[in-house]
Amino acid sequence: MTYVGTPTSRVDGRAKVTGTAKYAGEFSPDGLVHGFVVEATITCGRIVRLDTSEALQVKGVLDVLTHSHRPPLADNDEAWKDEVAPEGSPFRPLYDDSIKFNGQPIALVVADDWETAKFAATLVRVEYEQQAFTTDLEAERGNAAETDKPHKPRGNVATALAGAAVRHEADYVLPTEHHNPMELYASTVVWEGDGRLAVYDKTQGVQNVQKFLCSVFDKKPEDLRVLSPYVGGAFGSGLRPQYQVVLATLAALALKRSVRVVLTRQQMYGLGYRPMTIERVTLGANPDGTLDAVTHEAIAITSRYEDFARNDTGWAEQLYKSPNTRFSHKLVHVDVSTPCDMRAPGAASGVCALECAMDELAIALRLDPIELRLKCYSDRDQSEDLPYTSKQLRECYARGAEAFGWSRRNPTPRSTRDGKELVGWGMATGVWEALQMPVAVRIVLTSNGHAEVSCAASDIGTGTYTIVAQVAADALGLPIENIDVKLGDSSLPQAPVEGGSWMAASSAHAVLGAAEDIRQELARLAKALPGSPLADSPLADVILVDGMIAGKGEKSRAVSMADAMRYGKLERIEKQKLNQFAEDDSHARNTHSAVFAEVKVDEQLGVIRVTRVVSAVAAGRILNTKTGRSQIIGSVVWGIGMALHEETVMDHRFGRTMNPNIADYHIPVNADIHNIDVIFIPERDDFINRLGVKGLGEIGIVGVPAAIANAVYHATGKRVRRFPITLDKLIA
Numbered sequence: 001m002t003y004v005g006t007p008t009s010r011v012d013g014r015a016k017v018t019g020t021a022k023y024a025g026e027f028s029p030d031g032l033v034h035g036f037v038v039e040a041t042i043t044c045g046r047i048v049r050l051d052t053s054e055a056l057q058v059k060g061v062l063d064v065l066t067h068s069h070r071p072p073l074a075d076n077d078e079a080w081k082d083e084v085a086p087e088g089s090p091f092r093p094l095y096d097d098s099i100k101f102n103g104q105p106i107a108l109v110v111a112d113d114w115e116t117a118k119f120a121a122t123l124v125r126v127e128y129e130q131q132a133f134t135t136d137l138e139a140e141r142g143n144a145a146e147t148d149k150p151h152k153p154r155g156n157v158a159t160a161l162a163g164a165a166v167r168h169e170a171d172y173v174l175p176t177e178h179h180n181p182m183e184l185y186a187s188t189v190v191w192e193g194d195g196r197l198a199v200y201d202k203t204q205g206v207q208n209v210q211k212f213l214c215s216v217f218d219k220k221p222e223d224l225r226v227l228s229p230y231v232g233g234a235f236g237s238g239l240r241p242q243y244q245v246v247l248a249t250l251a252a253l254a255l256k257r258s259v260r261v262v263l264t265r266q267q268m269y270g271l272g273y274r275p276m277t278i279e280r281v282t283l284g285a286n287p288d289g290t291l292d293a294v295t296h297e298a299i300a301i302t303s304r305y306e307d308f309a310r311n312d313t314g315w316a317e318q319l320y321k322s323p324n325t326r327f328s329h330k331l332v333h334v335d336v337s338t339p340c341d342m343r344a345p346g347a348a349s350g351v352c353a354l355e356c357a358m359d360e361l362a363i364a365l366r367l368d369p370i371e372l373r374l375k376c377y378s379d380r381d382q383s384e385d386l387p388y389t390s391k392q393l394r395e396c397y398a399r400g401a402e403a404f405g406w407s408r409r410n411p412t413p414r415s416t417r418d419g420k421e422l423v424g425w426g427m428a429t430g431v432w433e434a435l436q437m438p439v440a441v442r443i444v445l446t447s448n449g450h451a452e453v454s455c456a457a458s459d460i461g462t463g464t465y466t467i468v469a470q471v472a473a474d475a476l477g478l479p480i481e482n483i484d485v486k487l488g489d490s491s492l493p494q495a496p497v498e499g500g501s502w503m504a505a506s507s508a509h510a511v512l513g514a515a516e517d518i519r520q521e522l523a524r525l526a527k528a529l530p531g532s533p534l535a536d537s538p539l540a541d542v543i544l545v546d547g548m549i550a551g552k553g554e555k556s557r558a559v560s561m562a563d564a565m566r567y568g569k570l571e572r573i574e575k576q577k578l579n580q581f582a583e584d585d586s587h588a589r590n591t592h593s594a595v596f597a598e599v600k601v602d603e604q605l606g607v608i609r610v611t612r613v614v615s616a617v618a619a620g621r622i623l624n625t626k627t628g629r630s631q632i633i634g635s636v637v638w639g640i641g642m643a644l645h646e647e648t649v650m651d652h653r654f655g656r657t658m659n660p661n662i663a664d665y666h667i668p669v670n671a672d673i674h675n676i677d678v679i680f681i682p683e684r685d686d687f688i689n690r691l692g693v694k695g696l697g698e699i700g701i702v703g704v705p706a707a708i709a710n711a712v713y714h715a716t717g718k719r720v721r722r723f724p725i726t727l728d729k730l731i732a
């Protein structure tokens with residue numbers, strides 16, 4: 001293969017850096033008008049009076065939509081459920097007078113320009129009837145209700161813990177975090193006449209949004225197309241249709257013209273987020289350092305109207321050998337909006353707690369943290385008792401440790417200094433799923449040796465355009481410059497939301513399927529060509545290489561694609577294929593990593609710097625070592641944010657977020673990021689799929705917060721279990 005497995009530059013890189021790549025809020029059809037959202041300032045209750053008269057008098061204001069002044073919206077829960085909706089009753093913007101969370105949209109001011117809409121929004125007068133509310137997970141911990149997620153206990157935990165030689169038990173508290181992608185939530189709805197709409201939306205799934213809008217607005221799919229050619233980061237925030245797309249569509253239908261709604265950074269804090277969780281982990285060990293008992297209980301926040309729960313505890317269930325285990329996942333329903341997926345949902349939080357607990361246990365056992373993990377290493381998935389399709393985690397530990405210099409670590413906390421700074425080294429394990437989903441791809445090959453490859457999937461910045469081009473170029477035997485990839489359009493062949501790290505494997509295999517059909521057609525034509533040098537070659541031995549149709553291993557026996565197509569009187573060959581993965585639950589499918597972190601902590605000020613991270617990742621075949629490395633670096637940066645910076649702070653007296661902006665909500669900036677070394681561990685996987693691809697989007701963050709927390713302990717001798725680890729907690 002020429003391109004697969006190589007550090008290929010992004011095929012959309014030039015468009016992105018030169019600004020020709022257009023995002024949802026950048027399409028400007030004729031007559032475009034702008035909507036600005038008015039948000040509720042109470043947390044729970046109902047709207048008694050909503051007076052828009054003053055706003056409507058502002059010159060340039062066209063309309064103010066409210067729950068009592070708007071086109072019809074579907075009136076049943078089912079119609080509002082998108083393909084990734086959790087259990088419950090989805091939020092419906094501008095539906096009725098009820099207020100379910102602070103910051104809820106209650107009106108949309110539409111004006112000729114955005115500034116006018118924004119100003120007029122300040123003139124919308126609202127009277128509320130307030131009700132008692134609570135937004136505090138910790139205060140409501142006692143009201144947590146068990147979810148019905150399946151948990152398989154093993155053995156007898158109580159007995160094992162009572163008899164354990166060494167025991168560790170602690171709560172790890174992970175705060176609510178908000179997505180802060182560069183691109184704001186944005187939708188531009190183009191009115192195409194007769195009720196037909198083209199919706200440019202910031203989304204991870206155009207067909208999900210299309211189905212959702214069609215059911216909410218009772219539209220036919222042929223009348224409502226959704227596009228997201230480029231996405232400026234999403235990380236889970238664009239999996240579900242967000243409310244601005246409903247509002248923009250509502251306004252377009254009301255005014256019969258094109259409407260754009262872009263949320264402000266502040267308003268984005270009124271939408272989905274990584275839910276705050278209390279992760280309680282108990283570990284019981286035998287004197288030799290093997291595990292005898294593991295319990296993991298997650299208590300997570302959710303809204304009153306939906307049960308959002310992710311897999312926080314399954315990793316502890318699966319990863320390490322332990323005969324006695326118990327797991328549970330509980331939800332606390334409070335007056336907030338529903339959480340949503342955020343990079344490695346469940347794992348980022350759950351594995352953080354597990355891997356901090358493992359570090360604490362290693363210290364209690366006087367064992368090296370890697371040694372402890374090797375003592376309970378499992379070649380089988382412990383929860384399902386299944387073999388893995390592949391698992392090179394041992395290699396991750398070994399190669400990561402070597403690259404980091406782990407053997408030089410003095411295990412004693414506070415033992416290493418660099419000037420005024422205490423130096424700490426910590427490590428942790430990472431784990432994520434290797435999923436694959438049904439995806440269809442269409443390839444149109446033209447006789448000039450160019451191919452258009454298309455699929456509805458969105459490239460959320462992960463590099464889908466590029467890997468699709470790489471796989472297609474190799475499969476069709478064409479230079480990558482001849483491949484034109486079209487993505488992010490609901491009218492293209494089917495794709496689910498881009499998430500869960502499943503799109504690389506899923507789209508790559510759909511490309512292979514369609515390309516195989518093209519190969520067969522070309523091979524048949526080439527063999528039938530009068531005087532063909534391939535006449536005697538079996539069909540299966542005819543390959544596409546260097547723009548030619550050739551005999552396998554005998555490039556000299558070849559026919560040009562153009563000749564074959566001319567012979568067949570074909571200008572183009574079009575094939576569409578749905579990828580096919582055999583249903584098979586005989587193996588566990590996971591990616592793994594070992595993360596090593598060095599921190600330097602100013603002893604007097606408590607300032608923490610993450611000076612080095614080594615992430616050794618085993619994720620099957622890496623389709624593109626350049627974009628793949630970028631994926632992991634980005635994830636490590638977020639892991640640094642999770643460990644040290646990010647926290648959505650709520651004032652529970654008002655149920656309101658106090659830091660809804662990236663001045664007060666801290667995310668790592670360039671000065672926070674130092675050396676990040678990514679090592680891809682060779683991991684051949686002949687079982688999982690033809691190419692042995694597992695996916696990389698999420699594994700990179702898992703384990704990073706714990707590795708840093710463990711390094712902070714090693715540097716300072718102080719264990720912080722409430723994230724983020726800010727300097728006040730260190731010097732307190």
Ligand code: MOS
Pocket residue numbers: 204234235236237239341342343344345498499500501
């Ligand atoms: Mo990912 S959190 O499934 O976008």
